[in-house]
Every structure is written in structure tokens, then in C-alpha cells.
Amino acid sequence: MTPLIAWPRRVEVGRDYLVTVDLSFPPDQWPYQDEELSLGCLLEGAGQFVVESYGETSMILHRFGGTYGPVRFVVRATATDREQTDGALWLTLVTAGGVPTTPIRLPVSLTRVPVDPLVDGGDDPADETETPAPPLAPPPTAAPEPSEETRPTMSGTNPFATPMTLRPLAPLDPLRYPYHLSCYVPVGDTEVAFDQFRTTIGAPEDLRLDGRMVVVSGPGGCGKTSLINRCAQWLTEGSGTGDLHPVVLDLRRVGQPRQPTAERMAEVWDYALYSLESQRLLVGEPDALRGRTAAYSLLRSILVPDVLVVALLPPMELPAEMVRYARQPTPQVVFFMENSSDQRHTLGRDAATPPIDLAVRGVTEREAERFVHERLGQTAEPLPRIAPGVIAQYVSLRKHVSVGELQRLLFGVYQEALEAAVPPDEITFDHLARYFLRVANALPDDPR
Numbered sequence: 001m002t003p004l005i006a007w008p009r010r011v012e013v014g015r016d017y018l019v020t021v022d023l024s025f026p027p028d029q030w031p032y033q034d035e036e037l038s039l040g041c042l043l044e045g046a047g048q049f050v051v052e053s054y055g056e057t058s059m060i061l062h063r064f065g066g067t068y069g070p071v072r073f074v075v076r077a078t079a080t081d082r083e084q085t086d087g088a089l090w091l092t093l094v095t096a097g098g099v100p101t102t103p104i105r106l107p108v109s110l111t112r113v114p115v116d117p118l119v120d121g122g123d124d125p126a127d128e129t130e131t132p133a134p135p136l137a138p139p140p141t142a143a144p145e146p147s148e149e150t151r152p153t154m155s156g157t158n159p160f161a162t163p164m165t166l167r168p169l170a171p172l173d174p175l176r177y178p179y180h181l182s183c184y185v186p187v188g189d190t191e192v193a194f195d196q197f198r199t200t201i202g203a204p205e206d207l208r209l210d211g212r213m214v215v216v217s218g219p220g221g222c223g224k225t226s227l228i229n230r231c232a233q234w235l236t237e238g239s240g241t242g243d244l245h246p247v248v249l250d251l252r253r254v255g256q257p258r259q260p261t262a263e264r265m266a267e268v269w270d271y272a273l274y275s276l277e278s279q280r281l282l283v284g285e286p287d288a289l290r291g292r293t294a295a296y297s298l299l300r301s302i303l304v305p306d307v308l309v310v311a312l313l314p315p316m317e318l319p320a321e322m323v324r325y326a327r328q329p330t331p332q333v334v335f336f337m338e339n340s341s342d343q344r345h346t347l348g349r350d351a352a353t354p355p356i357d358l359a360v361r362g363v364t365e366r367e368a369e370r371f372v373h374e375r376l377g378q379t380a381e382p383l384p385r386i387a388p389g390v391i392a393q394y395v396s397l398r399k400h401v402s403v404g405e406l407q408r409l410l411f412g413v414y415q416e417a418l419e420a421a422v423p424p425d426e427i428t429f430d431h432l433a434r435y436f437l438r439v440a441n442a443l444p445d446d447p448r
Contacts, residue, residue, distance in 0.1 A: 013078065187367035
């Protein structure tokens with residue numbers, strides 16, 4: 001069992017910060033007879049922080065290896081007489097039987113000097129830096145200090161880091177972080193695609209009777225995942241859903257990419273069914289539907305009448321798998337899927353309901369410059385400027401540049417500049433070229 005903990009490392013006295021706690025577990029090593037394990041979270045400030053829970057303080061770990069969402073706390077540092085001092089938060093997990101685990105020390109530096117509010121929360125449990133969980137036993141008198149290898153790192157003030165996340169190049173996700181809505185930049189036809197989605201999703205009664213499938217296509221790194229998250233968040237606001245109540249099921253990390261189609265679809269279906277049952281959104285008996293390849297056409301018979309299931313499917317590259325989803329009538333279900341090829345004509349011919357096809361692409365020179373301008377404009381700190389014409393020159397020479405590649409490149413360049421003993425006054429094309437040559441193999445393949 002591995003706790004995934006996100007907390008600020010440097011805080012300003014009197015400001016609020018977010019701490020999130022989640023868990024992961026290898027699904028093939030589930031040792032419990034029950035399919036769920038409940039754990040409580042106790043976060044203590046040791047006299048240096050005021051700690052308030054933000055929602056439930058317990059989480060449910062399920063046999064598929066994850067939870068139904070992290071536990072959140074809001075912490076505020078209390079007064080300190082010194083300009084800066086070292087402190088700590090203490091996290092203890094408690095079993096359903098009341099047995100506490102070994103407390104985990106979360107080191108924090110407190111300062112009276114204004115700093116950027118580093119409000120951190122877990123973004124992708126599979127990719128966060130993991131802190132090995134202590135055994136479920138009473139705590140010793142002295143808590144062990146986490147090793148340097150297991151301490152999550154932060155991106156600091158890098159303007160090209162995705163805000164609020166431990167993973168600096170994570171896709172934007174307003175489903176978890178509403179602030180991310182202000183971070184979208186209209187590049188690569190992503191804004192066109194979002195507007196297309198809003199105008200073609202259909203009336204609430206159509207969603208109730210027929211459901212819908214949304215397919216986002218485009219090369220890697222062009223913002224497919226960020227676009228899907230934005231569309232799903234728009235639905236959860238009640239936009240376009242009438243009296244239906246959207247419930248998001250994030251199924252994107254269920255199964256393995258190279259699994260046989262039927263096997264992966266069955267695993268995704270079982271996970272979806274289990275998630276709905278755990279949230280008490282099923283009014284019928286689901287046992288008869290378990291173990292099928294997928295039975296979304298029958299889901300409405302046991303689903304709470306006013307619920308709209310927003311299912312975020314795993315990325316798909318196999319036409320056969322996409323067609324099998326598309327052929328199913330899915331009342332009260334909106335599917336989102338992404339792929340890096342163009343299967344729109346195949347799906348349109350075979351789909352039970354015409355899919356909404358959204359396409360994204362790489363950025364133009366002007367779009368790249370706008371992305372850079374807006375990212376640099378979101379920070380008030382003095383940063384090295386980018387020399388005129390550098391971004392346009394890079395895009396022109398590369399021919400095809402995704403927004404993910406651009407973010408990854410500039411994040412690396414600025415991180416090196418910020419860590420340099422003497423930061424440069426401006427970022428030149430030479431900075432970009434030298435960094436690109438060192439990490440060229442990684443740049444184009446950053447999935448978004």
C-alpha cells in the first residue's frame with residue numbers, strides 16, 4: 001500500500017494551502033477478503049498549523065488498486081517570531097478498527113516573507129512521487145524520517161509547470177482543480193473543438209434516451225486529455241444536461257494498452273459497475289451484469305433514473321475496440337475516448353448514435369507565441385525574457401510542434417535557468433537548441 005501525499009514545502013504565515021492524501025495498491029496483490037478497505041486520515045499541525053478537513057477524512061481503497069478520490073485538508077501556518085523557521089505536518093492513517101499507522105512527517109518551511117501560494121494536490125496517482133506506506137501497526141515513539149528518494153519534488157516558480165500539481169507537465173484537469181479553467185490557451189484547434197462539443201452534445205432528453213460518444217483525435221501532445229477534462233467538467237456544471245446529474249467515472253488507467261480487446265473491455269466494465277455500485281447509484285441487482293465484455297446498453301435498467309454517467313475511457317488505438325464501444329446503445333452514458341489516429345469515418349458508419357468527432361493539431365508560430373506570452377504573464381516574479389522571434393524560429397524549423405512539446409521544452413529550459421548560479425537575462429534560441437539536443441527523444445512523445 002502506497003500513500004500519495006501532496007503538500008507545500010514552503011508556506012507563508014497566514015495563507016491557506018491544500019494538502020491531499022491518496023493511496024494506491026497493486027491490484028494483483030489484494031490480500032483482503034472484502035473488496036474495499038476503509039482508512040481514515042488524521043493530519044496534525046503540531047502547534048504550528050491550523051488544520052481543517054475539506055470534505056471526508058476517510059478514503060475507500062478498492063481491490064482494483066486505487067481509491068474513489070483523495071482526502072483533502074486546508075492548512076494555515078500560525079505566527080512565528082522568526083523570519084523563517086522549519087516545521088512539519090504529521091499524517092497518520094487509521095484503520096477501520098481504530099488502529100493507527102506510523103505517523104509520516106511532512107517537512108514544511110514557514111516564513112513571514114511573501115511567497116507564491118504553492119497549493120499542491122495529487123494529479124495522477126500513478127505518476128506521483130510515492131512515499132512507501134508504514135505497516136498498519138501502532139505508531140512508535142519516534143516517527144521515521146522519509147528518505148530523500150521518496151520525497152516528492154516541486155516545480156517551484158517555473159511558469160511552464162502545470163499549476164497545483166506535483167507532476168509539472170500534467171494535463172490540465174479542471175475536474176480536480178477548478179483554477180485550471182483559467183489556464184487554457186486557444187491553440188491547436190482546442191478552443192474550436194470545445195465550442196463544437198458544446199453545440200453538438202445534444203438535448204438532455206437525447207442524452208437520457210441515447211447517450212453520446214465523444215472521440216478526440218490528434219497527434220500525441222496536442223491537448224487531447226486536457227480537452228476531454230474540460231468537456232467533462234463542463235458537463236458536471238450541469239451545462240447542457242438539464243435535470244440529469246452527471247457523475248464522472250475516470251476509467252483511463254484501467255487495464256493495459258496491449259491487453260486483448262475483449263479482456264480490457266471486460267475489466268473496464270467491471271470497474272465502472274463497481275464504482276457506480278460503491279457510490280450507490282445502482283437501484284437494481286448488478287451481479288447479473290458482471291463479467292461481461294461490456295453491457296452499457298443494459299446499464300440504464302439498474303441505474304438511478306436522473307444520473308448521467310460521464311465515462312472517460314482508456315486511450316484506444318485499435319479500431320476494433322473503438323467500434324465495439326460505438327456500436328452499443330448507451331442511454332444515460334456519455335463516453336469520451338481519445339486516439340492518435342483518425343477513425344472517425346469507421347465509427348460514424350458503425351456507431352449506434354453518431355459520435356461527436358473533435359480533432360486537435362500542432363501549434364502555429366502565432367499560437368506558440370501566444371501560449372508562451374500567457375504562461376509568462378501568469379507570474380509576477382521577475383523571469384528571464386524570451387528573445388524576440390525565438391519561438392517562431394523554433395516552430396518553423398520543427399515543422400510540427402505540439403503544445404505538449406512546447407511546454408516540456410520551455411519547462412526544462414526555464415528550470416535550468418532558475419537553478420543556474422547566474423540566471424540569463426534572456427532565453428535565446430541557443431538555450432532551446434542545446435536543451436532540445438539533450439532530451440530530443442523525450443520531447444515529441446509527451447502524452448496529453
